[in-house]
Amino acid sequence: MALRDLGPWLLDVPGFRRQADKVLVDAACGELGTDFVRLDQHRDLEHDWRYLLLAASVLAQSTDGRCQLAALRIAQSCLSGANATEVQRDSAALVLDALANHPAIKLAENRQLLKPSFVTRLPGAALIEYTRRWYENSVAVHGNKLLRVNRFQRRLWDEVRNQGWMSVSAPTSAGKSFILARWICELMRTSTVATVVYVVPTRALISQVERDLRDLFKDEGLQDVSVSALPILKADSDAEPVRRRVFVFTQERLHILLSAKPDLAVRALIVDEAHKVGDRQRGVLLQDVIERVSAENPELRVLFASPMTSNPGLLLEDAAGGPANPAFASDDVTVAQNLFWVSQRPRRTTEWDVSLCERSETIALGTVSLKASPTPASKRLPFVAHAISATSPGNIVYVNRAADAETVAGQLYGLMGVDCEAEEGAALKELIELAQHVVHKKFLLATYLRRGVAFHYGNMPLLLREEIERLFTEGIIKYLVCTSTLIEGVNMACRNIFMRGPTKGIGNPLSAEDFWNLAGRAGRWGKEFQGNIFCVDADRKEIWGENGPPRERTRQPIRRTTDEVLRIEVAPQFVKFIKDGAPLETLKEHPEFEPVFAYLAGVHVRYGGLLEARWAGRYDETMLSELAAVVEEAVDGLAIEHDIIVRNPGISPFALDELLKYFREREGDVEELLPSEPSSKDAAKVYAGIFGRLCRRACPKLGPEGPRAFVLALLVTRWMSGFPLSRLIDDRLKRKGDDKAAAEIRNVMNDVEQIARFEAPRGLSAYCDVLRQFLREVEREDLIERIPPFNVFLELGVSLQTQIALIGVGLSRTSSVALSEIITEDKLTEPQVLQWLRDNEELWRNFPLPSLVKKEVERVLNQHKERAGVKEASS
Numbered sequence: 001m002a003l004r005d006l007g008p009w010l011l012d013v014p015g016f017r018r019q020a021d022k023v024l025v026d027a028a029c030g031e032l033g034t035d036f037v038r039l040d041q042h043r044d045l046e047h048d049w050r051y052l053l054l055a056a057s058v059l060a061q062s063t064d065g066r067c068q069l070a071a072l073r074i075a076q077s078c079l080s081g082a083n084a085t086e087v088q089r090d091s092a093a094l095v096l097d098a099l100a101n102h103p104a105i106k107l108a109e110n111r112q113l114l115k116p117s118f119v120t121r122l123p124g125a126a127l128i129e130y131t132r133r134w135y136e137n138s139v140a141v142h143g144n145k146l147l148r149v150n151r152f153q154r155r156l157w158d159e160v161r162n163q164g165w166m167s168v169s170a171p172t173s174a175g176k177s178f179i180l181a182r183w184i185c186e187l188m189r190t191s192t193v194a195t196v197v198y199v200v201p202t203r204a205l206i207s208q209v210e211r212d213l214r215d216l217f218k219d220e221g222l223q224d225v226s227v228s229a230l231p232i233l234k235a236d237s238d239a240e241p242v243r244r245r246v247f248v249f250t251q252e253r254l255h256i257l258l259s260a261k262p263d264l265a266v267r268a269l270i271v272d273e274a275h276k277v278g279d280r281q282r283g284v285l286l287q288d289v290i291e292r293v294s295a296e297n298p299e300l301r302v303l304f305a306s307p308m309t310s311n312p313g314l315l316l317e318d319a320a321g322g323p324a325n326p327a328f329a330s331d332d333v334t335v336a337q338n339l340f341w342v343s344q345r346p347r348r349t350t351e352w353d354v355s356l357c358e359r360s361e362t363i364a365l366g367t368v369s370l371k372a373s374p375t376p377a378s379k380r381l382p383f384v385a386h387a388i389s390a391t392s393p394g395n396i397v398y399v400n401r402a403a404d405a406e407t408v409a410g411q412l413y414g415l416m417g418v419d420c421e422a423e424e425g426a427a428l429k430e431l432i433e434l435a436q437h438v439v440h441k442k443f444l445l446a447t448y449l450r451r452g453v454a455f456h457y458g459n460m461p462l463l464l465r466e467e468i469e470r471l472f473t474e475g476i477i478k479y480l481v482c483t484s485t486l487i488e489g490v491n492m493a494c495r496n497i498f499m500r501g502p503t504k505g506i507g508n509p510l511s512a513e514d515f516w517n518l519a520g521r522a523g524r525w526g527k528e529f530q531g532n533i534f535c536v537d538a539d540r541k542e543i544w545g546e547n548g549p550p551r552e553r554t555r556q557p558i559r560r561t562t563d564e565v566l567r568i569e570v571a572p573q574f575v576k577f578i579k580d581g582a583p584l585e586t587l588k589e590h591p592e593f594e595p596v597f598a599y600l601a602g603v604h605v606r607y608g609g610l611l612e613a614r615w616a617g618r619y620d621e622t623m624l625s626e627l628a629a630v631v632e633e634a635v636d637g638l639a640i641e642h643d644i645i646v647r648n649p650g651i652s653p654f655a656l657d658e659l660l661k662y663f664r665e666r667e668g669d670v671e672e673l674l675p676s677e678p679s680s681k682d683a684a685k686v687y688a689g690i691f692g693r694l695c696r697r698a699c700p701k702l703g704p705e706g707p708r709a710f711v712l713a714l715l716v717t718r719w720m721s722g723f724p725l726s727r728l729i730d731d732r733l734k735r736k737g738d739d740k741a742a743a744e745i746r747n748v749m750n751d752v753e754q755i756a757r758f759e760a761p762r763g764l765s766a767y768c769d770v771l772r773q774f775l776r777e778v779e780r781e782d783l784i785e786r787i788p789p790f791n792v793f794l795e796l797g798v799s800l801q802t803q804i805a806l807i808g809v810g811l812s813r814t815s816s817v818a819l820s821e822i823i824t825e826d827k828l829t830e831p832q833v834l835q836w837l838r839d840n841e842e843l844w845r846n847f848p849l850p851s852l853v854k855k856e857v858e859r860v861l862n863q864h865k866e867r868a869g870v871k872e873a874s875s
Helices: 003-011 014-029 049-059 065-080 086-098 102-110 124-136 151-160 176-189 203-219 251-260 274-278 280-296 312-316 377-389 402-416 422-438 444-451 462-473 484-488 512-519 561-565 571-579 584-589 593-607 621-636 642-647 653-665 683-694 707-720 725-736 738-777 781-786 790-796 801-808 813-820 830-839 841-846 851-864
Strands: 138-141 145-148 165-169 194-199 226-228 240-242 244-249 268-271 301-306 336-345 348-358 361-369 395-398 453-456 479-482 496-499 530-536 870-872
Touching: 003 014, 003 049, 003 065, 014 049, 014 065, 014 336, 014 348, 014 361, 049 065, 049 086, 065 086, 065 102, 065 336, 086 102, 086 124, 124 138, 138 151, 138 176, 151 165, 151 176, 165 312, 176 194, 176 203, 176 268, 176 301, 194 251, 194 280, 203 226, 203 244, 203 462, 203 851, 244 251, 251 280, 251 738, 251 790, 268 280, 274 280, 274 301, 274 312, 274 561, 280 561, 280 593, 301 312, 336 361, 336 377, 361 377, 377 395, 377 402, 377 479, 377 496, 377 530, 402 444, 402 453, 402 479, 402 738, 422 444, 422 462, 422 725, 422 851, 444 453, 453 462, 462 813, 462 851, 479 484, 496 512, 561 593, 571 593, 571 621, 584 593, 593 621, 593 642, 593 653, 621 653, 642 653, 642 738, 653 683, 653 738, 683 707, 683 738, 707 725, 707 738, 707 790, 725 738, 738 781, 738 790, 790 801, 801 813, 801 830, 813 851, 830 841, 830 851, 841 851
Parallel strands: 165 301, 194 244, 194 268, 226 244, 268 301, 336 530, 395 479, 395 496, 453 479, 496 530
Antiparallel strands: 138 145, 336 348, 348 361
């Protein structure tokens, strides 16, 4: 039996299991704070490090994640323990090296648990093995520079350089993004002309990936490679064109660009969090843009990345040009994680039992005491979190709604007791200034930050969220109360995650997939030896459901939303939905039917029928033939131009057709149908009328007609006009009153995200497409040029060219809007706004802008200081 095959056998040896369980329990108890009291049998545990390290050296050779985890726990516990000798600590470091876990070795050195340069103390044979692994777990990049990587990263590097499509699945902290960014660098070095599209699931990740790529390109001497998050192709006549570029988009932004340039030439498409093809409407759009890009680019490289999925190969079924490279999934472990159940003792509200879930067992560890009785029930989660972590950093508390985030953060603020010390307080003071300037003086975040407590949800301004994440990562913010934003791809790790009956949205229990995706944030590779997940009130079925919290991490299958709708069991209902004219009543039970119908209608238009689609062979032939006939009949019966269907994949073609019918039957001046410029004094009235027409069928959430449509129209026009969020909130509070300021602040931010940046763009895009057709029919093409590009205005939240250019160079909307107040020109390009910022440094530094806005400007100027004069190619 080969050494690498011994690991699974060793895990089941009773003697080893007893020793390893003691290590596990000892390490877990060490994570529970100073107020935790161990059970008697878990006190003063002794470990046979000589035996355990020998076993760990065997386990470290395995590709089985369970073996790697056991080896990692032994090595880290030996380094952290008080009784290990120097030789044993060096041996533990050698085990970590065998696991290619170099950040953990560095962490041990930084914490003075391991003397520096342990390699110099290795005996000859061990040194030879270490040297061999050094080369084995390295990748060569430009200039024969070697980068140390883990085993998963090494395999990904080898696979990603092959031609074709590829799909990879690995845990959250495995290091996928690092390798993909390095591969883009190497691709750009060897290309004279290349466009890469990097698709991420959220706008927050757009900013993070865009910034990371710009920094990497600068470090690697690739300043002429353009990195853009703007879904537009620019052409500045005063500069040389860029031939190499990376677009960082959500699927919505990629759709905007493809609508303007459907034949976009793309060399490589990277799809992060690719399992999101199952995310209903957004998942259907993701599938649609992938297919459109691949259809136009036969030689396209497509790279899919997903966390802990069981069938990553599903995404390769439609690979263009023949068979794709095989998908691969990795179980490689970089950080140990503990899953704790915390439950109240009967009749003792301040005493809570802590247990460790390991495999199918629940191991009782001891007790933690709360400072006070956690009544009402909303206090149970924060009180337990504070009892375990006290003032230690790295704590995420997951809650179900934005309002809950503010409540729980307030309770933690009270538990912390005193404001932060002066050094930490200085950084927090800048963030407080930003929160009050950008949101509102009554924004609760500004109060909670004084004691190192913050909350975080998706509707908050980007610059504010990023600074919260930065201070949390640095340990200045101790507690961060989050909603499901954390599941949606924000790359932010922690030490502890606390949950109590988690849901995603209102009334939707967190799936096992989302639970483990969230849990994957626990444990910062290179920052902590372990990560911890705490399930509070885990024994209560009314909180966690009949089966309780998930106990064991399992890979979850990728399920396309389209596949779910086209299943044999569901397809008959879907066919009836189309035959009945896509009634709104059906969408209450099956909201996914509308985007799938719109997508299939677009496929019919592009390929001349569903049976001609690349994926047709995946489905039952009889069912698909019937569906193809129904879709063909529906599309052929429409009066709208077929390209309008393709350009609006989320809206029912029947709704688009009804809108055209309304235009044709309406009496009155045609110009009254035109949307106005967002800054026009009558804009709110005009858009309220448009929303009233759209909400009848195409976009019900833009209504109902009347006061609600007008309120939303006012918000949308002011958002497009570049009004600061604080101004939008002030306007709402003037109408609603200050007595419920916290709720109205949340409502405005939610309306901006859900209406101004999601519903309004797709609704107005459809409205304008249909209106253009109608204007051609009535021979009023002269009016078409007066229709503004709403999709870009709403996505970015600005409408002036100068503001768009400021966002294009990497500034947040917050900073772009603030700076545009002192820039008099409204048509500056990206090179011109960069030059303006350089030429007017004294002005913007002395202008009353928040300190963090000025720091963002400094960062962007530093990134671009060697790229002046570069422009975007026009094709």
